Amino acid sequence: MNTLRRRASLALIAAACSLLGACSVLPTTAKVDVLEPTQARPAVPVVPEIANGSLFQSAGYRPLFETHRARLVGDIVNVTIVEKIAAKQESTSSIEKTGDASASVSAVPLLRAEQLAKLRLSASGTSSNTFDGKGTTESSHNFVGTITATVIEVLPNGHLVISGEKQIGVNKNVELLRFSGQIDPTTIQPGNTVASTQVANVRIEQRGRGAQADAQGIGWLAHFFLSILPI
Structure with a gap:
């Protein structure tokens, strides 16, 4: 019974960890850093009221x-x-390399020329490398x-x-x-x-x-x- 309880507890802990992990990887909404606030009211300057009976008041003056x-x-x-x-970028790369090599044996100690000719001791090799790349x-x-x-x-x-x-x-x-x-x-x-x-x-x-x-x-x-x- 104790073993079953432990296994059940471990299973619950694993499930809880999975749910927490899933919550941590939820997609987040990207936000543009627009200046705040998006609305403003004009600040009224503190000007002492003068009871002069004039129509002109500097606090709300607009020419x-x-x-x-x-x-x-x-x-x-x-x-x-x-x-x-609109932006567009194109790139093209091309690489080509070719190599040839050959070798032959003309003389070997203790062997006569006709015996060496029968052996046909020679070697040759060819290498080629080509690369083409394009991107847009x-x-x-x-x-x-x-x-x-x-x-x-x-x-x-x-x-x-x-x-x-x-x-x-x-x-x-x-x-x-x-x-x-x-x-x-x-x-x-x-x-x-x-x-x-x-x-x-x-x-x-x-x-x-x-x-x-x-x-x-x-x-x-x-x-x-x-x-x-x-x-």
């Missing part, structure tokens, strides 16, 4: 005849995402979309750090689009529009959540066995 261009924290920027990346790598990515981002920081040189996200839910699925980057205010077009090709340090993430995304994943048990198989 009347200025170009309506994003320049403060909390302003809105419309980003047109047009990212096209090609990658193409195309991402088109639009997103409205918020200015979350104004750098000392006047550049704007923007970040934003868009979530669309349909039935039980959610499509998520997140964007962040740094822009030069001079590249902002009328309507506070800027192309993603003029944004520095771009971070773009497009991912789905819900039943559709779960259906494309691998179960933890199948992933466990795939991780321990030698092939």
Whole structure:
């Protein structure tokens, strides 16, 4: 009985270790390090209120005849995402080597010439080595979309750090689009529009959540066995 109990305990421990190991190899979702937060509200400077009856208040001053261009924290920027990346690499290698060798015996002590001719002592060899290698790598990515981002920081040189996200839910699925980057205010077009090709340090993430995304994943048990198989 004690032996059976020990074997049962060992079997339970082995099963528990297998389950823990399987949990440790579950696939993790890669995340793009989009700048946080993705929304910001303009900070109101602390200015002492002066009861002077004037319409001008420095706390909320915005020039009347200025170009309506994003320049403060909390302003809105419309980003047109047009990212096209294509790369192609080809390599060819060719090696060929050929060698010939031959040898013969013309004289041997204590043997006459006619006896040596009957023996036909000669040797020859040929070697050849040929190698041909070709490789091609090609990658193409195309991402088109639009997103409205918020200015979350104004750098000392006047550049704007923007970040934003868009979530669309349909039935039980959610499509998520997140964007962040740094822009030069001079590249902002009328309507506070800027192309993603003029944004520095771009971070773009497009991912789905819900039943559709779960259906494309691998179960933890199948992933466990795939991780321990030698092939």
